[in-house]
Amino acid sequence: xxxxxxxxxxxxxxxxxxASTEMQTKDSRIRAMGPETATDDVELADIPxxxxxxxDVEVLQQVEDFVTxxxxxxxxxxxxxxxxxxxxxxxxxxxxxxxxxGEFDYANLRPLEEEELEYLRTEQDHKRWHHPRELxxxxxxxxxxxxxxxxxxxxxxxxxxxxxAALGIPIANSRDTDSRNFWLVGFINAAPYISSAFIGCxxxxxxxxxxxxxxxxxxxxxxxxxxxxCSAFVQxxxxxxxxxxxxxxxxxxxxxxxxxxxxxxxxxxxRGALVMCWQMWVAFGIFLGxxxxxxxxxxxxxxxxLQLGLAAIPAVPLLLGIYLCPESPRWYMKxxxxxxxFASLRRLRxxxxxxxxxxxxxxxxLKHELMDQQDQQARQNGLGEGYFKRLLELFTExxxxxxxTIAAITVMTAQQMCGxxxxxxxxxxxxxxxxxxxxxxxxxxxxxxxxxxMSVVVTFHRRHxxxxxxxxxxxxxxxxxxxxRRTLLLFTFPQxxxxxxxxxxxxxxANTTAHVVLVGMFIFIFSAFYSVxxxxxxxxxxxxxxxxxxxxxxxxFAVATNLFWAAVLTITFPRMLDAMGAVGAFGFYxxxxxxxxxxxxxxxxxxxxxxxxxxxxIFQTSATxxxxxxxxxxxxxxxxxxxxxxxxxxxxxxxSFAVEEYRER
Numbered sequence: 001x002x003x004x005x006x007x008x009x010x011x012x013x014x015x016x017x018x019a020s021t022e023m024q025t026k027d028s029r030i031r032a033m034g035p036e037t038a039t040d041d042v043e044l045a046d047i048p049x050x051x052x053x054x055x056d057v058e059v060l061q062q063v064e065d066f067v068t069x070x071x072x073x074x075x076x077x078x079x080x081x082x083x084x085x086x087x088x089x090x091x092x093x094x095x096x097x098x099x100x101x102g103e104f105d106y107a108n109l110r111p112l113e114e115e116e117l118e119y120l121r122t123e124q125d126h127k128r129w130h131h132p133r134e135l136x137x138x139x140x141x142x143x144x145x146x147x148x149x150x151x152x153x154x155x156x157x158x159x160x161x162x163x164x165a166a167l168g169i170p171i172a173n174s175r176d177t178d179s180r181n182f183w184l185v186g187f188i189n190a191a192p193y194i195s196s197a198f199i200g201c202x203x204x205x206x207x208x209x210x211x212x213x214x215x216x217x218x219x220x221x222x223x224x225x226x227x228x229x230c231s232a233f234v235q236x237x238x239x240x241x242x243x244x245x246x247x248x249x250x251x252x253x254x255x256x257x258x259x260x261x262x263x264x265x266x267x268x269x270x271r272g273a274l275v276m277c278w279q280m281w282v283a284f285g286i287f288l289g290x291x292x293x294x295x296x297x298x299x300x301x302x303x304x305x306l307q308l309g310l311a312a313i314p315a316v317p318l319l320l321g322i323y324l325c326p327e328s329p330r331w332y333m334k335x336x337x338x339x340x341x342f343a344s345l346r347r348l349r350x351x352x353x354x355x356x357x358x359x360x361x362x363x364x365x366l367k368h369e370l371m372d373q374q375d376q377q378a379r380q381n382g383l384g385e386g387y388f389k390r391l392l393e394l395f396t397e398x399x400x401x402x403x404x405t406i407a408a409i410t411v412m413t414a415q416q417m418c419g420x421x422x423x424x425x426x427x428x429x430x431x432x433x434x435x436x437x438x439x440x441x442x443x444x445x446x447x448x449x450x451x452x453x454m455s456v457v458v459t460f461h462r463r464h465x466x467x468x469x470x471x472x473x474x475x476x477x478x479x480x481x482x483x484x485r486r487t488l489l490l491f492t493f494p495q496x497x498x499x500x501x502x503x504x505x506x507x508x509x510a511n512t513t514a515h516v517v518l519v520g521m522f523i524f525i526f527s528a529f530y531s532v533x534x535x536x537x538x539x540x541x542x543x544x545x546x547x548x549x550x551x552x553x554x555x556x557f558a559v560a561t562n563l564f565w566a567a568v569l570t571i572t573f574p575r576m577l578d579a580m581g582a583v584g585a586f587g588f589y590x591x592x593x594x595x596x597x598x599x600x601x602x603x604x605x606x607x608x609x610x611x612x613x614x615x616x617x618i619f620q621t622s623a624t625x626x627x628x629x630x631x632x633x634x635x636x637x638x639x640x641x642x643x644x645x646x647x648x649x650x651x652x653x654x655x656s657f658a659v660e661e662y663r664e665r
Contacts, residue, residue, distance in 0.1 A: 070338035082356035141321035147314035150285025158293030159304035190570035192248035197564035200252020223250025225315035232309025259543035290449035414596035416565035419589030484608035492533030497593035499526035504586030
């Protein structure tokens with residue numbers, strides 16, 4: 001009895017809104033980004049309106065209004081219980097106790113069943129990988145589409161050894177080759193990324209508006225299938241160029257929509273790992289592509305046709321399986337279809353109580369996103385002032401959206417600056433330039449694909465066995481949500497810089513065998529570091545940093561930025577390799593790795609294990625003030641810790657997110 005009354009009393013003292021309570025459970029993670037004392041010269045997060053303090057009775061009244069307005073009245077008792085679970089996430093065990101809940105009419109609540117209690121306990125115990133099969137099916141099916149992108153990269157990688165001569169633009173002997181041919185081959189390889197950057201990515205917003213996430217991915221899948229298949233039958237380089245430009249339309253819309261789809265369906269605790277399936281399947285597509293290049297390489301003069309055309313295979317399961325997945329609940333809510341959103345969440349969560357809790361919590365948070373009536377009307381009508389206004393706000397809305405845009409652009413650009421695509425697109429050419437035969441060059445590319453894939457797909461090590469590792473490197477699927485996005489990048493970029501530099505210097509070795517072996521070894525090491533850092537992070541971070549009102553246009557711009565620089569890299573590298581040699585080309589990209597490391601340190605905050613709505617708090621701080629904090633606080637702190645490892649030097653806190661502040665108001 002005393003314990004129950006104490007619980008009730010504590011609840012009255014807490015008296016926090018259900019949404020704010022869920023946000024406050026993130027407090028320890030936010031505080032982990034910096035020590036305890038707030039600083040006056042740092043712009044602190046402006047806490048949104050939904051961090052109010054209603055009582056349990058007021059929360060239940062909100063539920064009644066919500067279910068009545070959204071046509072969910074038959075689930076009234078379920079949503080009332082779910083709201084209290086969200087309101088008291090660490091005290092749900094006593095919701096079934098009439099004394100502990102004596103503040104309101106217990107008869108109007110649906111008691112929690114034992115199975116529901118067990119799943120809620122599992123959440124509290126951080127057992128993150130206990131979710132419905134349909135959630136994993138959703139991510140796997142849509143991420144299979146990423147294999148198209150990976151396979152196409154390596155299909156053209158192998159085909160580069162054969163199609164230029166077959167289509168009348170040879171580049172094999174640089175002394176006898178017109179420099180125009182280098183640019184043409186680069187342009188053909190870059191064509192999908194050019195059309196993605198300038199058209200495909202920007203189609204994602206209107207397609208998502210009219211067709212939803214699944215419909216957009218389906219349409220993109222068609223463009224990733226037919227043009228790729230047609231590329232096997234072209235007769236001129238102009239026809240091949242057209243096919244690859246059409247492929248880019250699908251690649252851009254797909255690369256924009258798939259990570260958003262996965263991020264919106266996944267719980268916060270595993271969102272990073274599930275969205276990272278995009279990168280896992282890109283790596284799988286790369287491995288399938290290089291394997292296919294080897295299998296068919298000795299089939300005759302038309303081997304390049306098979307290498308290009310077979311890259312259409314991964315689009316087939318994408319087209320067949322995407323409509324078997326539940327639609328994004330957040331997209332349904334954006335369209336006002338709450339009954340369908342609840343149906344999707346019931347498929348994506350273990351229990352109805354979790355689905356109702358998440359629906360109500362997301363609704364309470366999203367309804368406070370600032371959007372005027374004119375913009376809402378433009379959104380309902382598709383394109384118009386709303387679309388272009390949101391695009392402009394990526395750069396002008398300084399309080400929330402511009403910091404997210406800067407972070408996404410930084411990490412997306414850094415992916416191309418690291419130089420991974422000079423290997424993905426041209427590894428066979430690099431190995432052949434080093435003195436390898438065509439078959440040996442394809443084997444070298446196969447080794448790259450294997451390392452790249454195995455460094456991403458690794459066995460999860462359990463929380464109770466932290467020393468258990470699998471594969472070649474850090475288990476990225478685990479560390480992206482435990483170590484964090486920022487930590488992975490700050491660790492791996494220096495490693496990528498020195499491995500590229502070492503590969504370049506090894507090309508100076510006179511002995512051809514040692515030359516090829518050592519260049520290959522350092523490229524493989526480079527690939528391993530990439531696959532656990534800059535490989536998975538960019539699309540994961542870009543899919544999560546934008547608020548729902550700007551998510552499609554923000555992700556579209558981020559992906560367009562990434563693919564634009566991929567196109568620049570692809571066009572310029574053949575000529576760069578011919579003019580500068582391996583040492584100059586690899587040294588150039590090693591320097592870009594160092595520059596990318598600095599940019600990430602200054603402009604990319606940590607986002608691990610925060611809900612998509614919780615990230616509003618992180619990006620309330622401007623990019624300028626975040627960078628100033630890194631220079632004035634983090635750098636001196638690191639230097640002091642290096643000079644005096646046993647010191648207890650602390651930094652001032654960048655974020656202020658203390659529950660006590662709201663209790664005092």
